[in-house]
Amino acid sequence: xxxxxxxxxxxxxxxxxxxxxxxxxxxxxxxxxxxxxxxxxxxxxxxxxxxxxxxxxxxxxxxxxxxxxxxxxxxxxxxxxxxxxxxxxxxxxxxxxxxxxxxxxxxxxxxxxxxxxxxxxxxxxxxxxxxxxxxxxxxxxxxxxxxxxxxxxxxxxxxxxxxxxxxxxxxxxxxxxxxxxxxxxxxxxxxxxxxxxxxxxxxxxxxxxxxxxxxxxxxxxxxxxxxxxxxxxxxxxxxxxxxxxxxxxxxxxxxxxxxxxxxxxxxxxxxxxxxxxxxxxxxxxxxxxxxxxxxxxxxxxxxxxxxxxxxxxxxxxxxxxxxxxxxxxxxxxxxxxxxxxxxxxxxxxxxxxxxxxxxxxxxxxxxxxxxxxxxxxxxxxxxxxxxxxxxxx
Amino acid sequence: xxxxxxxxxxxxxxxxxxxxxxxxxxxxxxxxxxxxxxxxxxxxxxxxxxxxxxxxxxxxxxxxxxxxxxxxxxxxxxxxxxxxxxxxxxxxxxxxxxxxxxxxxxxxxxxxxxxxxxxxxxxxxxxxxxxxxxxxxxxxxxxxxxxxxxxxxxxxxxxxxxxxxxxxxxxxxxxxxxxxxxxxxxxxxxxxxxxxxxxxxxxxxxxxxxxxxxxxxxxxxxx
Numbered sequence: 001x002x003x004x005x006x007x008x009x010x011x012x013x014x015x016x017x018x019x020x021x022x023x024x025x026x027x028x029x030x031x032x033x034x035x036x037x038x039x040x041x042x043x044x045x046x047x048x049x050x051x052x053x054x055x056x057x058x059x060x061x062x063x064x065x066x067x068x069x070x071x072x073x074x075x076x077x078x079x080x081x082x083x084x085x086x087x088x089x090x091x092x093x094x095x096x097x098x099x100x101x102x103x104x105x106x107x108x109x110x111x112x113x114x115x116x117x118x119x120x121x122x123x124x125x126x127x128x129x130x131x132x133x134x135x136x137x138x139x140x141x142x143x144x145x146x147x148x149x150x151x152x153x154x155x156x157x158x159x160x161x162x163x164x165x166x167x168x169x170x171x172x173x174x175x176x177x178x179x180x181x182x183x184x185x186x187x188x189x190x191x192x193x194x195x196x197x198x199x200x201x202x203x204x205x206x207x208x209x210x211x212x213x214x215x216x217x218x219x220x221x222x223x224x225x226x227x228x229x230x231x232x233x234x235x236x237x238x239x240x241x242x243x244x245x246x247x248x249x250x251x252x253x254x255x256x257x258x259x260x261x262x263x264x265x266x267x268x269x270x271x272x273x274x275x276x277x278x279x280x281x282x283x284x285x286x287x288x289x290x291x292x293x294x295x296x297x298x299x300x301x302x303x304x305x306x307x308x309x310x311x312x313x314x315x316x317x318x319x320x321x322x323x324x325x326x327x328x329x330x331x332x333x334x335x336x337x338x339x340x341x342x343x344x345x346x347x348x349x350x351x352x353x354x355x356x357x358x359x360x361x362x363x364x365x366x367x368x369x370x371x372x373x374x375x376x377x378x379x380x381x382x383x384x385x386x387x388x389x390x391x392x393x
Numbered sequence: 394x395x396x397x398x399x400x401x402x403x404x405x406x407x408x409x410x411x412x413x414x415x416x417x418x419x420x421x422x423x424x425x426x427x428x429x430x431x432x433x434x435x436x437x438x439x440x441x442x443x444x445x446x447x448x449x450x451x452x453x454x455x456x457x458x459x460x461x462x463x464x465x466x467x468x469x470x471x472x473x474x475x476x477x478x479x480x481x482x483x484x485x486x487x488x489x490x491x492x493x494x495x496x497x498x499x500x501x502x503x504x505x506x507x508x509x510x511x512x513x514x515x516x517x518x519x520x521x522x523x524x525x526x527x528x529x530x531x532x533x534x535x536x537x538x539x540x541x542x543x544x545x546x547x548x549x550x551x552x553x554x555x556x557x558x559x560x561x562x563x564x565x566x567x568x569x570x571x572x573x574x575x576x577x578x579x580x581x582x583x584x585x586x587x588x589x590x591x592x593x594x595x596x597x598x599x600x601x602x603x604x605x606x607x608x609x610x611x612x613x614x615x616x
Binding site for chain 2: 161174
């Protein structure tokens, strides 16, 4: 593990793109087109891949999206600023609280709202818990795609339930929390809730060790993941890849460190970086990031002050920010989640755009899959960690 | 029942259980409902959580999620059905063998949910395929899905397959083998709904129309 401040060594050589085998007869020339999805157990929702195969090797891959296009941006331009908050929950439905933060941060930037101390800490706690849940479940899903049917996923879901209990007790909802408000959060966490969070943090490393002992050191997992779907550092940068995927390729980029939004400059945590940029690095990156998130949580719980949780000057009703535009971004579990809002002084934004990390990370799928077997393409997709609600919006 | 209750008890004491073929058959079917592994959106996550350790769908014999519609008995429409996805959902439904059931999970699947005002969201999957159980919620809790499975089990218990004269048996027997798959037209799905399974609700006339009572006498008075 290297810190983000350390210089990165020589970039790994990019894998040569796939070359067709010399054609011997007309039969060898034949390529097979396979459409995987939108209903497929391994496409993580309603995603479709049009794959062209030469034997079993992928020669062309076309992602087909839009099966879950729910007009998020259109609806946000018609409803009030606060009315969009519950819709952001449904963008990346695995990390709804992170989306809340991204949106709240942007509107706060637009309207110049400050957030009280305690609310900042609550935001960090909720967002990092989301990250812990997301990364654990992604590891479970990836292993399911590898053929470890159900067991790792059910294990991950078991841990997820413990965190969801906290979400439910604080916000009233398991998944769609709708917790953040402009200039603070909706409800305070009681001491009992904080004690439960502390218990989760204390117990999590033991689970992580157990998980790793069974999964990371598994020979099948290593054989199927190492050297598969290599993404070079240059390509990752030029394609705008962010999040754990970029860091697995050795790009030292984490919005928490770069922007230091919220109060992330107060915490001592490292940003793990990968060396090879293959699927195994992407998997292991998430395991390491869970450990770092637990570190942040521990510090946040220790330092959390008492005080108000909502900026009293912020209007709840008839909230109309002044004319202007703002782009706010956070490090969501999937990558850099950005919101772009143009205000004309109305009760709803004039233009609203979401920069969804899953969508940008998906654009590179073909480059990673070329030359690999079809079964590996499934694994590569699993390691991208997409959520279709965010991809299609 | 043809067998006398007293005789039944008498026989049970000697180790002979009397039952009907239908009861045994339905007991088997209700205890091994295999759902289609088919997640559309957010609700799919709660569906997976239901299959997880805490809620444990396996208690009801419905944990065997099948990847192929040919092997599935139950389609849980878990999430938003968009107009691009609706044809695929109907096609999957057509590919499932009878007897088959459908649970519409979540506000989006039953009526379009929070995204109803959007231009690309179907206002309920029951416009195209027959739905047995609707679960409200956004997303519904895993307990709600369990409740839906139990409700479906009750429905299966009361289905008759040996007596074809029975209304439920006739309903299933006369079901079309294939439901028409909508096409994505210029503005909307064509057709926008299947009239066999869904009719637009009749407008309720008896409701008072706001303002009419106040305006009508004034006009009369002027005239």
